Amino acid sequence: xxxxxxxxxxxxxxEVRDFLSDGxxxxxxxxxxxxxxxxxxxxxxxxxxxDLGLPDGDGFDVLKAVRKTKSKIAVIVITARGGLDDRIxxxxxxxxxxxxxxxxxxELSARLFAVIRRMHGYTLNDLVVHGFSLQLQDYKVSYExxxxxxxxxxFDIFQYxxxxxxxxxxxxxxxxxIWGDILEINSDSNFIxxxxxxxxxxxxKHTTIDWFETVRNVGYRINT
Amino acid sequence: MKIKHQLAIFNxxxxxxxxxxxxxxxxxxxxxxxxxxxxxGLVEKKKKFIEHLNQNEIDDFxxxxxxxxxxxxxxxxxxxxxxxxxxxxKLPNQEKTTFVNENRIIEGEENEYRILQxxxxxxxxxxELEIGSSLAEVKDLTFxxxxxxxxxxxxxxxxxxxxxxFYIEYxxxxxxxxxxxxIRRVNEPEAFDHTPIKAHSADFxxxxxxxxxxxxxxxxxxxxxxxxxxxxxxxxxTPIALLKNKFENLLQNESxxxxxxxKIVSSLKTLDMLKKIINNLLLISRIxxxxxxxxxxxxxxxxxxxxxxxxxxxIDDKEIAFSNKMEHDFNFVGNKTLIHILLYNLVTNAIxxxxxxxxxxxxxxxxxxxxxxxxxxxxxxxxxxxxxxxxNRFTRINSDQEGQGLGLAIADSIASFHHIDIKVTxxxxxxxxxxxxxxxxxxx
Numbered sequence: 001x002x003x004x005x006x007x008x009x010x011x012x013x014x015e016v017r018d019f020l021s022d023g024x025x026x027x028x029x030x031x032x033x034x035x036x037x038x039x040x041x042x043x044x045x046x047x048x049x050x051d052l053g054l055p056d057g058d059g060f061d062v063l064k065a066v067r068k069t070k071s072k073i074a075v076i077v078i079t080a081r082g083g084l085d086d087r088i089x090x091x092x093x094x095x096x097x098x099x100x101x102x103x104x105x106x107e108l109s110a111r112l113f114a115v116i117r118r119m120h121g122y123t124l125n126d127l128v129v130h131g132f133s134l135q136l137q138d139y140k141v142s143y144e145x146x147x148x149x150x151x152x153x154x155f156d157i158f159q160y161x162x163x164x165x166x167x168x169x170x171x172x173x174x175x176x177x178i179w180g181d182i183l184e185i186n187s188d189s190n191f192i193x194x195x196x197x198x199x200x201x202x203x204x205k206h207t208t209i210d211w212f213e214t215v216r217n218v219g220y221r222i223n224t
Numbered sequence: 225m226k227i228k229h230q231l232a233i234f235n236x237x238x239x240x241x242x243x244x245x246x247x248x249x250x251x252x253x254x255x256x257x258x259x260x261x262x263x264x265g266l267v268e269k270k271k272k273f274i275e276h277l278n279q280n281e282i283d284d285f286x287x288x289x290x291x292x293x294x295x296x297x298x299x300x301x302x303x304x305x306x307x308x309x310x311x312x313x314k315l316p317n318q319e320k321t322t323f324v325n326e327n328r329i330i331e332g333e334e335n336e337y338r339i340l341q342x343x344x345x346x347x348x349x350x351x352e353l354e355i356g357s358s359l360a361e362v363k364d365l366t367f368x369x370x371x372x373x374x375x376x377x378x379x380x381x382x383x384x385x386x387x388x389x390f391y392i393e394y395x396x397x398x399x400x401x402x403x404x405x406x407i408r409r410v411n412e413p414e415a416f417d418h419t420p421i422k423a424h425s426a427d428f429x430x431x432x433x434x435x436x437x438x439x440x441x442x443x444x445x446x447x448x449x450x451x452x453x454x455x456x457x458x459x460x461x462t463p464i465a466l467l468k469n470k471f472e473n474l475l476q477n478e479s480x481x482x483x484x485x486x487k488i489v490s491s492l493k494t495l496d497m498l499k500k501i502i503n504n505l506l507l508i509s510r511i512x513x514x515x516x517x518x519x520x521x522x523x524x525x526x527x528x529x530x531x532x533x534x535x536x537x538x539i540d541d542k543e544i545a546f547s548n549k550m551e552h553d554f555n556f557v558g559n560k561t562l563i564h565i566l567l568y569n570l571v572t573n574a575i576x577x578x579x580x581x582x583x584x585x586x587x588x589x590x591x592x593x594x595x596x597x598x599x600x601x602x603x604x605x606x607x608x609x610x611x612x613x614x615x616n617r618f619t620r621i622n623s624d625q626e627g628q629g630l631g632l633a634i635a636d637s638i639a640s641f642h643h644i645d646i647k648v649t650x651x652x653x654x655x656x657x658x659x660x661x662x663x664x665x666x667x668x
Binding site: 009011012015016018019053080081100101102103104105106167168170172173179191194195215216217218 | 454457458460461462463464465466467468469470472473475476482485486489492493495496499534537538541
C-alpha cells in the first residue's frame with residue numbers, strides 16, 4: 001500500500017510516516033499543494049492523507065484536482081479546522097473520511113484500514129487473530145466457526161485492538177474511538193474497562209487469551 | 225406609541241388650540257362687524273331725520289309742548305326699530321352722537337337695542353334723538369354662525385387628522401421596511417440584503433446607506449474573526465497533534481520503566497484536556513460567529529435514544545433510573561450536530577451531578593403553544609446564585625467534578641443560536657430541571 005502524506009508540519013508528517021511504515025505501508029511526504037499534485041501525477045498511490053491548511057493553498061483544491069483525474073486514490077482529509085461545514089464540503093468534494101487534529105495514530109490506522117477496504121469493495125479477508133475471526137461487514141466474531149455474541153461496543157474495541165495489534169492502546173484512545181470527540185466528561189473513564197472486561201470474559205470461554213494484555217495504568221494490547 | 229400617532233395627535237392638538245382661540249375671539253369679531261354695520265344704518269337714519277327736520281315736524285312729534293317730559297316716539301310694528309325725540313331741559317353744549325346698548329320696553333316687550341343718542345339744538349331748544357335697532361336678530365345670527373363654524377372646524381380637524389395619519393404612515397413606510405428587512409431578519413452579516421430601500425425622504429435613504437455601511441464593517445469583522453478562529457485552530461492543534469503522536473509512539477517503547485510510562489500517560493491526559501478546551505472554545509466561537517448552517521429537520525426521539533445508548537455505561541454505573549417520557553413529534557429545523565451536543569451536555573450534566581440510584585426524566589409538551597423539552601434530574605441541585613452562574617464559561621458547581629465547565633456555556637450558545645430559551649429550576653439536594661423552549665417560527 002502506497003500512502004501519500006500531505007502535511008506542512010514536517011515533524012508531524014514524519015511521526016505519521018514512521019507509524020504507518022511500522023504498519024507495513026509505504027509512505028511519501030508532500031509539504032505543499034504543488035508537491036502533492038506532482039507526486040500524484042507521477043506515482044500510483046492507494047491513499048492520501050490530506051491536511052487542509054497548506055502554505056501554498058487550500059487542501060480542498062488538491063482534492064478537487066485529484067477528483068478531476070481518473071485516479072481512484074482514497075482520501076482522508078485531516079484538518080485542524082474542525083468546522084462542520086468543512087467536513088460536509090470535504091465529503092462533497094469526494095473525500096472518503098475526515099479526521100480532526102489532534103488525532104490518535106491508531107485512530108488514523110483504523111480509518112485508513114476501513115477506507116482501503118471500502119476501496120477494494122470489501123473483498124479483503126476478515127481479520128484473524130489467534131483463531132478468532134472478525135467479520136467486519138456484519139460486526140460478527142467467531143472462534144473456529146462458533147459465533148460469539150458481542151455488543152457493538154465490544155466489537156469496536158476488539159477490532160480496534162486487533163487493527164493496532166502489538167501496540168499499547170490507551171484508555172483515552174479507546175474512549176475516543178468508541179464515544180467520539182465531543183465528550184467533555186472524564187477522558188480518564190473507567191467505563192472502557194467494563195466493556196473490555198466483558199469482552200475478555202466472552203473470548204476466554206473459547207481459549208486462553210494471555211495474548212490479550214492489560215498494560216498497567218495505560219490500557220490494553222493484543223500481541224501476536 | 226408610534227411616531228405616526230404622536231405626530232397626528234400633536235397636529236390635532238395644535239389645530240384644536242388655534243380653533244379654541246378663534247372661537248374665543250369670535251364674539252368680539254362678530255360684534256365689531258355687526259355693530260359697525262348697525263351704527264352706519266343708524267347714522268344714515270339720523271341724517272335723513274335731521275335733514276327733513278323743521279319746527280312743524282318737531283311740533284308734530286312732540287304733542288304736549290308744555291310738558292317737560294314730552295316725547296315723541298315711533299316704532300316699527302315688529303319692535304325691531306324705534307325712534308324717540310325728546311326735549312332736553314337745558315341746551316346741550318355741543319352736538320354729539322353716542323352709541324349705547326340698552327334694554328328697552330316697548331309695548332310691554334323687553335328687548336336689547338343698539339341705540340344712537342344724538343343731542344342737538346333747534347331754535348334754541350335742546351333735543352335728544354334716540355334711534356334704536358333691535359339686537360335680538362343679531363344675537364340669533366351670531367349663535368348660528370358660531371355653531372356653523374364649530375361644526376366646520378370639527379370636520380376639518382377630523383379630516384386633517386386622518387390625512388395626517390395616512391401621510392405620516394406613508395412617509396414612515398421605508399423606516400419600518402428598513403427595520404424589518406435590514407435589521408430584524410438579519411442573523412448574520414452574510415445574509416444582509418444590500419439593495420437600497422426606496423424612500424421619498426432623504427433621511428431614510430441616509431439611514432439605509434449608513435446601515436449598509438455599518439453592516440459592511442460588521443461583515444468584515446466577522447470574516448476576520450472567522451479567519452482568526454481558523455488560524456488559531458491550525459496553529460494550536462497541529463503542535464498538539466504532533467505531541468500526542470510522539471507520546472503515543474514513545475509509549476510503544478518496551479524499554480520504558482513504569483515511572484516513565486505513567487508520566488507519558490498523564491501527559492497524554494493533559495494534552496487531551498488541552499485539546500478539548502481549545503475545541504470547545506472554538507466551538508463556542510464558531511457558533512457565535514454563525515459558522516453553522518441550521519437547515520436539518522431534527523428528530524428529538526432519535527437523538528435522545530441515541531444519547532441513552534451512548535451514555536448507558538455512565539447511567540448504569542450510578543444506577544440511575546433513566547426514563548424517556550417524550551410523546552410528541554415536533555419537527556424542528558436546526559443544526560443536528562449542535563442540537564445533539566446541546567442535549568448531550570444537558571444529559572451528561574444530569575448524570576454527573578446526580579446521586580447514586582437517582583433518576584433522570586426526559587419529557588416534552590407544549591407550554592403556551594411552545595414546544596418544550598425538559599430534562600430533570602434528582603441530583604445535588606443548585607441555589608439561586610449557582611443558577612445565575614452556570615452558563616458562564618469555566619464554571620463548575622463542584623470542584624471535585626471532572627470537566628472544564630464549558631458544557632453549559634456551549635449549551636447556552638447553541639440554544640441562542642437556535643433561538644431556544646433555556647429555563648433552569650433547581651432546589652439544593654432535590655434536583656435540577658432544564659427546560660428548553662423551542663421557537664415556533666422555525667417550525668417545519
